[in-house]
Amino acid sequence: QVQLVESGGGLVQPGGSLRLSCAASGNIHSIHSIFAMGWYRQVPGKQRELVARLRNGDNPNYADSVKGRFTISRDNAKNTGYLQMNSLKPEDTAVYYCNADIMTVRFQRRDYWGQGTQVTVSS
DSSP: OEEEEEEOOEEEOTTOOEEEEEEEEESGGGEEEEEEEEEEEEOTTSOOEEEEEEETTSOOEEOTTTTTTEEEEEEGGGTEEEEEEOSOOGGGOEEEEEEEEEEETTOOEEEEEBOOEEEEEOO
16 A cells, blocks of 8 residues: 655744655555656635646646745655745645555556645744
């Protein structure tokens, strides 16, 4: 079984930076391909929304609200994704979830989700 483990969340002042990480763990030898990795966020009472997504061979896709401030990247050798968040605003406060589109060596393809990490932007 493959799991996604997020880290890097926390409390930061407005204007500050955080870097989130999302590492595939568990039975990583069962991973054949990771087609895309992405980050979503959710605040209480609202739907989960896309923050950034990076698909193999494509340019990154960002929500308008984070363009120019957030950068998504991947280290394929480590099966790890990152979200660098700069110039953070209070409205960026949310639980951030990692997502990955993974195919296993048994050619089973599905979305995987991390457990979420809290990001709070406040003075």
